[in-house]
Amino acid sequence: KSEEDPAATGAGAAPAASQVVQSAAPGAATCTIDQHGGEKIDLKTAKVGFSQSEKEANPFRIAETQSIKDEAAKLGITQLTTANANSQFNKQISDVEQMIDAGVQLLIIAPLNSDGWDSVFAKASAKKIPIVTIDRKINAAACKDYLTFIGSDFAEQGKRAADEMAEALGNKGEVAILLGAPGNNVTTLRTSGFKDQMAKIAPDIKITFEQTGNFSREEGQKVAEQLLQSKPNINGIYGENDEMALGAVTALKGAGKKPGDVKIVSIDGTKGAVQGIVDGWISAVIESNPRFGPLAFSTAGDFFGGKPVGQDIIIADRSYDESNAKADLASAY
Amino acid sequence: MTVLAVAQRRAGTAFQRQGALAVLAVVVLIAFGAFPNFRSLDNAATILVAAAPPMLIALGMTFVIITGGIDLSVGSLYVLGGVLAAWASPYGLLAAIAVPLAVCGAIGLLNGALIAYTGMAPFIVTLAALLGARGLMRAVSDEGSTTYIVQNDAFHTLGTGSLLGIGNQVWLVAIIVLLGMVVLSRTRFGNAVYAVGGSEDAAALMGVAVRRTRIGVYVLSGLLAGLAGTINAAKLGSGVTVLGAGMELDAIAAVVIGGTLLTGGAGTIAGTVAGVLLLGVIQNLINQVGDLNSNWQQVISGAFLALVVVAQTYLVRLRRT
Amino acid sequence: MTLLEVAGVSKVFPGVRALDDVSFALRPGEVHALVGENGAGKSTLIKVLTGVYRPDAGELRYQGEPVSFATPMDAQRAGISTIYQEVNLIPLMSVAQNLFLGREPRTTLGLVDRTRMDREARDILAGYGVTTDVRERLGSLPLGAQQMVALARAVMIDAKVVVMDEPTSSLEPREVETLFGVIQDLHERGIGIIYVSHRMDELYRICDTVTILRDGKLVHTGRLADLERVRLVALMLGREVSDVRREGFTVFSGDHAAADDTPVLRVSGLSSRNRLHDISFGVRPGEVVGLGGLLGAGRSETIKAIAGAYPVDSGEIEVDGTPLRHPTTVKAVAAGIAVQPEDRKAEGIIPGLSIRENIALSILPRMSTFGLVSDAKIDEIVDRFMKRLRIKASSPHQRVGDLSGGNQQKVLLARLLATGPKVLLLDEPTRGIDVGAKAEVQALIDELAAEGLGVVLVSSDAEELVEGSGRVVVLRDGAVVGVLTGDDVTTESLLATIAEAGA
């Protein structure tokens, strides 16, 4: 028997907001099965492999894996094999290679890292297996090494976070960044995007503190505690994911601050964070939608059906603030 | 220690070595029956290629553990090696290999020197090295945000190319493992390694150069970890920075499953090889099962680890009586 | 011309001045006895001579040249090889490897030439009466054989000086003879020998000169022949010749048991794996029962089996009439059995802990209320036993690891006695301890028997065994091959029994 969870009640009932593609710029590169190679097959009977990068232990990964599985089930794809690399890159490489050996005809990969896929590409292109990479991009040639990338633009997310922060602070003040795991592309892009945009739109906002919270709530809280103690006059905290932002919220409570004393902006759009907006602790959350299932399979379907598919399918991420938080809470993941 | 205890230990290690090989054989047979995909040659090749870097690391770890020591820094050195290799690749094949080996060897030397001359516990010295080497890796890759791309075809083929359908690095590792066996069982250094682990004081009184031997094994371990990172970089085509966490523990587990005594003085490379392959095969099987939740995977790996080690110990007991 | 010489060496350990301005000289071809009480500084002096310790003061001269050995290896290279007090070989490595470690024969490729190594090892060891398979782990050999390997190793390198620190302490008579043969041969080859032993008769048999240490100081050096036995002992102990003569050397006064007493310990049909076969004997209160036999006969195993430290397959053990089922060490101690293991360092003392902690170890529950130890109670007990056993230490808080062999042994005995046992199992209680301490320990055993304890005594020293025990049970290959009682308890009949059982 577990504690009643008001946030949970009603959740799931509400329609999970599925991904929407940004209206692709005209003339954006596309890819067809002739360009890529390989023969047309029926997705239903195809052997599909999905390689997840991190443990399904945070909302994003859970939702991502689930949506792939659900969609496969929905389309009646029976031969779906999944593997999880538990954040060990070498494991992900051998996971995928093993799938190729097992003769999968379509690979959906959530890469742990953007580089280091040469051996996989070598193996896959030999068998002309199309690779759809989701959420993180791989630094290689689309339509050749891999088929297409479906996901958010992390730098863009950083930019939008900067906009929200600038607005919340009225273009002046001191801001701290809770960085994600060091060396992670997501971290790098969400940081650069935020900084560049901030420098452009609000030069009076100084970024005086950057420490990693490793995408975890506990570490986010620890770092935030140290921050608030040694920089009492900080005005804003940018969390590169919701977990760290929520850690910061706990830290603020601990430091006796009131909602709104320190503006918090973060990225992901998990229930907890959106609830945080409702409660007034968080100013804005940029969504990073993990429900890749429908888009991934429809793209693959089009591809095998001979239709051209975009090489860079960027999804339009929503954003939450006090205006829509309450309404959209249920559709957050 | 009483003479009998030693006799038991002896029987123990002898059996444990066979034990690891036996368990491996059993598991492989079961897999053959259960999973059609497991039987393919490609799959075997995949397992071997994936096992190549851990094999090198476990090889070095075997030497260290036989001297009664332990090396926790290998995981970090592995990543560092890869990053340095990719970073140095533009300067040619030689540089791509020499630079990581030089740096990792140097860190191994530092480990060994501190352990041999200050009498600090290997566990803590190499734990510090684990942190230090990782810090160094972040420093050269500006906090890990830059991933250096391998820019040397010769080096690249070392990782991706293959000979007789088996990856080049598998051949390379096989050769190194064989060399390791010779060094351990047929050279004075090898004997010294066993002697130091068997009884440091006795070894010293018998005129073994204890310090030089200790330093030697840590340098070796450092070099092999660095090389593991290097060949891995050659395979991945870049110096990935998000690797190696917990690699040291996998290596230790493999060595122990291979029947090497953590207390030192006894152990074989053949056993270690079996240990590494065993872990690799298990991983492969867990994947064969298809959609197994990642957390369950961990539970199973843990349970299996306990199972193997406990089984061995009891088999040893039986053997004793 | 002197071969090896030290002048005015001193060595201080925390709390102890182990060597105090000691001088010592060894001539070629001389067999030089180095004697002294436990803790006199013999081993320390040897370790200074062989580069294990660096002296705090003093000069070391070798073949006339001043030298200082940084490591034992340096000393070895210079031709000084040593057999240390505790067998210092590597149990997990093969006999041959132990013999050749560091100087293995190599093939043209520079690889170790196993076949040649094994062959040579076999030939060399044969000369020392060791005929086991040289590829066996050294550890599987009996201690005696191990000692022989150490000896062979020491003599193999063309040494100019051979140092032996209590080499016979774990040798059986036959092996001792082999050893003396070797020494004789070295002597003739003009090699200098430093010989440390607590066994008087050995010293007088083979040594030319003697140097006596007491409390780290030099008290006498000169020709041994000119030195009367009692006088030597008097010098060692720093007592008057007269009282030494009065007390004599062995202090056993004989049997205290009344024939009709019911046995306090009864062992019947004890069998264990392939080491012990159907061993039965009883010990009456006040009786000292000796276990005789050669090394490897299974005496230690017998004792450990009784103490619950060695698996028992069948057989019964009764203490004071109450049977001890599935004995564990815990049950055994509770039942009143106290065991002093053969290997003091590995299984006896806890070197890192203080004398105090070691003595109180087995009786902590009695020293405590509700699990809280009372230091007052402990101090009282510890004080009593340190006095009674004359334990020599800077304080009850000294690390036992830093004590000399004899004193470590006494601390161990103190721990056993503190438990107020009914039965004492003593495995080589006087191995490697000096005449003074030896006499004290023997007297103690006697005294305890007189108080009505049952004692089981294992000793490789036939004399001690015979004089100490009222009855001797002779073992061989883990089985009883004879029991000596009454007037039969003599060295001759003991050796005879062992011999004929062998035949």
Add this chain to the structure above:
Amino acid sequence: MTTLALTTPRRADWLPRYGVYIAIAALVVYNAAFTPYFLTVSNLRIQLIQVAPIIIVALGMALVIGTEGIDLSVGAVMALAAALIPLYLGYGVIAAVIVSLLAGVAVGLINGALVAKVGLQPIVATLALFVGGRGLAVVISDGQLKDIRNADLIYLGSGDLLGIPVLVWTAALAILVVAFTVRRTVFGRRLLAIGGNRPAAELAGLPVQRVLITVYVLCAVLAAIAGLLSVGRIQSSDASSIGLLIELSAITAVVVGGTPLTGGRVRVLGTVAGAVLMQLVIATMIKNNLPPSTTEMVQAAIILVAVYAARERKTR
């Protein structure tokens, strides 16, 4: 044997004993000079709160290391405790706490049995649960991070008692209990004896297996306590990240505090000091906004220096 009075302290003996404290002092001085708002109550409070769980775990680890063992599973235990809390919070905080402590007991029994009865090397015995334990914890909490709203539990992790955080009180209590156990109790002395020479302890009739199992249970229970307090502190239960890599921090604290890995000795206050030292290092790095690379290399250096100072010198 002329005996130099032991009362005259040995040369350079104070260094091993007080090295850690000196290091702490040095660090405090540095921060006082260069870090704003360092010498403030609020800072002391935060550092204590953050170090408390590590101290609690390290104390258990110190006991295990005292027996010449090591326990890699403490992080997994924290995760298990954390995972169970929300499942039973419905029955009230007491129930939840008890359940999570029981989880600790269970893990401790397994580790202890593997070490004492089966006779595995501690590092291997606990490696199994290190690998599997966290996975199990995440399975139990089916991968979900669960927010905690139970006031009582939050009080345990975030509340104050007489102006001092409950977390800190708990750590202080744990220190006292462990110190007392080691110094004054039969169990403590036996523990040290076993660490000093196990075969000897067996022959001396000590209940070796029982003591060993108890030690591992104690260690795991302390870890469980740390786990549930952390849940109360971060006001959510995240089995996948709670106590991650804490085993290394704990071991570091113990060894930096001067407890030898070879067993036979346990330095409780040293362990606490070790934990505090490492906490101060991290705090200093964060407050001065240094990148991870620097932090890690500095940590490495400090560990080496501290352990070098605290190491046992061999007389030669």
